[in-house]
Amino acid sequence: MLRRGSRVIEARGISKRYGDLVAVADVSFKIGKGEIVGFLGPNGAGKTTTMRILTGFMPPTDGTAIIAGHDIFSEPLAARRCVGYLPEQLPLYLEMTVTAYLTYVAKIKDVARRARAPAVDRALERCGLTEVRSRVIGNLSRGFRQRVGLAQAIVHDPPVLVLDEPTLGLDPLQVRDIRQLIADLTSPQDGNQRTVILSTHILPEVEAICQRVILINEGRKTVDAPLEELTRDGRSLEELFARETTHDVAEEVES
């Protein structure tokens, strides 16, 4: 069993090349049980690539990762079972009802047949979906679809959550709801404290949810520190972000 304070996510020298492009370069970090870490970086920094590797969706070119004590190479199934993953673009089954979809996900996540209905009920309730459980996913608002995304990530009650830009494309009220939901899902329940890594380039999101920041730029880790330390003496995350990342000038002029 995992002891309190033991590390639950460990990246060990992860690198990923796509042909000539080095998307992730020798990234290492350790995340302890119950920590909520904001994974920051500009577009193209390598956040999604790193998360796909941590969740076993894609092998690294070099290095490895340990999830809840399981190496992604030597124990891939055990490692994947411990992770709930909300990908950047979740392939939702638009014609399915919320309940049917979550039951299907529970099945492919190896939740035992008898445990599926209670697991789905719990995920529906925790994600505020009980009222829309019989609705077809395609008829839900974006905010509710994102709730379904979070529900599929937690349906097998994993100790680790990997959330890739969970509020991207939502309107301000939906952003507020989803942030609150993430805060709820990550608060200790029944003595069970989830460990979370959440990517974003929205700095207030980090300040609202996270205790620690890992920043990557051009595939390299450049910052890894508690939020409190980074914002001490009135310093802002924005200054840090500007200092530690490279900007595409053309993009800045555009936006």
Ligand SMILES: Nc1ncnc2c1ncn2[C@@H]1O[C@H](COP(=O)(O)OP(=O)(O)O)[C@@H](O)[C@H]1O
């Ligand atoms: N499947 C892929 N094939 C080739 N290049 C990719 C692929 N996925 C991502 N990249 C490139 O790798 C870099 C990192 O991308 P990504 O991990 O998506 O960054 P982020 O999530 O931080 O925006 C970018 O330059 C991106 O264009």
Ligand SMILES: [Mg+2]
């Ligand atoms: Mg990304």
